[in-house]
Amino acid sequence: MAVRVRMAPSPTGLLHIGNVRTALFNWLYARHEGGEFRLRIENTDTSREVAEAVDQIQDSLRWLGLDWDGPHTFQLDRMDDCRRVADELLSAGKAYEDEGAIRFRMPDEGATAWDDVVRGRIEYPNEKLHDVVLARSDGRPTYNFASPLEDVWDGITHVIRGDDHIPNTPGQINIIRAIGGDVPVYGHVPMINGADGKPLSKRHGSVSVQDFRADGYLPEALLNFLALLGWAPDGETTIMSREELVDRFSLDRVSSSPAQFDYQKLDWMNGVHLRELSPEEFAHRLVLWLGENGYDWPAELVARTAPLVQEKISRLAEFPGFAGFFFGDVEPGAADLDGGGPMLAAADEALASLEPFDAAAIEAALRDAADRLGLKPRQAFQPIRVAVTGSKVSPGLFESIELLGRETTLSRLRAAADAAA
RNA sequence: GCCCCCAUCGACUAGCGGUCCAGGUCGCGGCCCUUUCAAGGCUGAAGCACGGGUUCGAAUCCCGUUGGGGGCACCA
Numbered sequence: 001m002a003v004r005v006r007m008a009p010s011p012t013g014l015l016h017i018g019n020v021r022t023a024l025f026n027w028l029y030a031r032h033e034g035g036e037f038r039l040r041i042e043n044t045d046t047s048r049e050v051a052e053a054v055d056q057i058q059d060s061l062r063w064l065g066l067d068w069d070g071p072h073t074f075q076l077d078r079m080d081d082c083r084r085v086a087d088e089l090l091s092a093g094k095a096y097e098d099e100g101a102i103r104f105r106m107p108d109e110g111a112t113a114w115d116d117v118v119r120g121r122i123e124y125p126n127e128k129l130h131d132v133v134l135a136r137s138d139g140r141p142t143y144n145f146a147s148p149l150e151d152v153w154d155g156i157t158h159v160i161r162g163d164d165h166i167p168n169t170p171g172q173i174n175i176i177r178a179i180g181g182d183v184p185v186y187g188h189v190p191m192i193n194g195a196d197g198k199p200l201s202k203r204h205g206s207v208s209v210q211d212f213r214a215d216g217y218l219p220e221a222l223l224n225f226l227a228l229l230g231w232a233p234d235g236e237t238t239i240m241s242r243e244e245l246v247d248r249f250s251l252d253r254v255s256s257s258p259a260q261f262d263y264q265k266l267d268w269m270n271g272v273h274l275r276e277l278s279p280e281e282f283a284h285r286l287v288l289w290l291g292e293n294g295y296d297w298p299a300e301l302v303a304r305t306a307p308l309v310q311e312k313i314s315r316l317a318e319f320p321g322f323a324g325f326f327f328g329d330v331e332p333g334a335a336d337l338d339g340g341g342p343m344l345a346a347a348d349e350a351l352a353s354l355e356p357f358d359a360a361a362i363e364a365a366l367r368d369a370a371d372r373l374g375l376k377p378r379q380a381f382q383p384i385r386v387a388v389t390g391s392k393v394s395p396g397l398f399e400s401i402e403l404l405g406r407e408t409t410l411s412r413l414r415a416a417a418d419a420a421a
Numbered sequence: 422g423c424c425c426c427c428a429u430c431g432a433c434u435a436g437c438g439g440u441c442c443a444g445g446u447c448g449c450g451g452c453c454c455u456u457u458c459a460a461g462g463c464u465g466a467a468g469c470a471c472g473g474g475u476u477c478g479a480a481u482c483c484c485g486u487u488g489g490g491g492g493c494a495c496c497a
């Protein structure tokens with residue numbers, strides 16, 4: 001039987017990174033098996049629904065590249081079907097009315113068990129099972145009724161979800177059996193915690209996909225990182241492309257213990273993926289990010305400056321801080337220029353009529369000037385860097401000066417020399 | 422309180438009875454490279470929660486303890 005899995009978020013807000021990890025495992029499994037990945041919006045709780053949430057969730061999934069098969073569906077659209085089944089269970093004596101609601105009659109002897117693909121066999125004594133509400137007194141089905149029903153109707157073969165659903169599972173299995181449906185394979189993946197071991201939340205850092213996107217993370221890096229939270233192909237491999245992930249993924253290697261989200265490791269991994277991009281692709285990503293985040297910088301100049309920072313940043317959001325001096329005026333701190341006056345003047349002189357005005361020639365000219373002043377490269381170049389880039393930390397000086405051009409460089413050098421005097 | 426789940430370096434993990442005085446990656450320390458910052462190379466410290474079993478042999482299997490987490494809604 002062909003594999004069919006689903007992601008079933010409730011439209012109550014932005015897509016949480018923990019849900020993305022669960023969605024990723026579903027998606028990886030589907031793609032690995034050549035099956036289908038469906039998107040179902042579980043909106044039976046109309047009171048908590050947020051209007052833009054459905055669009056935001058889809059937008060986030062698209063950005064991540066987690067494509068779903070077929071149109072997305074809404075749980076509430078099958079409200080009438082659920083109601084009909086509830087009535088059938090009622091007349092069959094498998095459910096009963098309780099203050100206007102309909103409750104399912106759970107078996108009270110024996111146990112309900114299943115072989116969880118990630119945790120192994122899990123068993124619940126039936127006497128502990130509560131008679132879950134199938135339909136509210138206003139007629140709307142509850143999640144615990146609609147969800148298993150839809151899994152059956154949609155032909156879902158594997159339900160991969162967060163382990164907070166483990167306690168719901170025995171009830172759902174009994175409901176599926178009561179309607180004569182095929183019980184899917186269940187796999188419960190652990191939640192993701194913050195550094196303190198508590199569930200990941202805002203106070204730990206970014207949590208929604210939108211947050212990570214705005215912070216300048218690459219979707220492929222985020223996916224790579226998330227995949228390794230609770231899953232590993234072996235003990236060695238860490239950097240994997242989307243294709244490798246699909247190729248190597250298997251559910252039986254998903255860990256059953258919870259993992260902590262390590263932002264530092266994510267940063268490192270993002271840097272690795274950033275550096276693996278071709279210069280053209282890196283520039284392209286920068287242009288997109290800058291556009292999304294309110295920077296109106298010319299794409300052509302971004303593309304020319306991008307190679308100078310590609311090895312130096314780990315997130316796209318660091319670009320403005322590193323390369324902003326190419327796009328606007330600088331204000332060097334006078335203290336950082338301290339003692340650099342003579343070298344500034346020497347640099348001015350060395351570059352004024354230098355030909356050709358390229359990085360190699362600039363470097364040779366400036367080294368020569370430094371030698372004549374008896375300065376070590378470190379001492380000599382730092383005031384120039386501050387004058388030209390406005391910062392003590394910058395991309396390569398000579399390449400930066402070449403890109404900036406003679407005119408801008410000289411005027412910044414002179415302004416700084418005046419300030420240092 | 423009741424039910425369920427989890428437990429290898431600070432973090433993510435490999436390990437599915439001997440090849441492990443436990444390997445990889447992040448982070449941390451040191452060295453090298455170097456015009457700053459990175460990147461890169463080399464290198465160091467750091468772990469099988471505890472107690473019982475089973476076995477010739479246990480990080481690996483069983484039981485218990487402790488510690489974490491989740492659930493017990495006419496939420497999902």
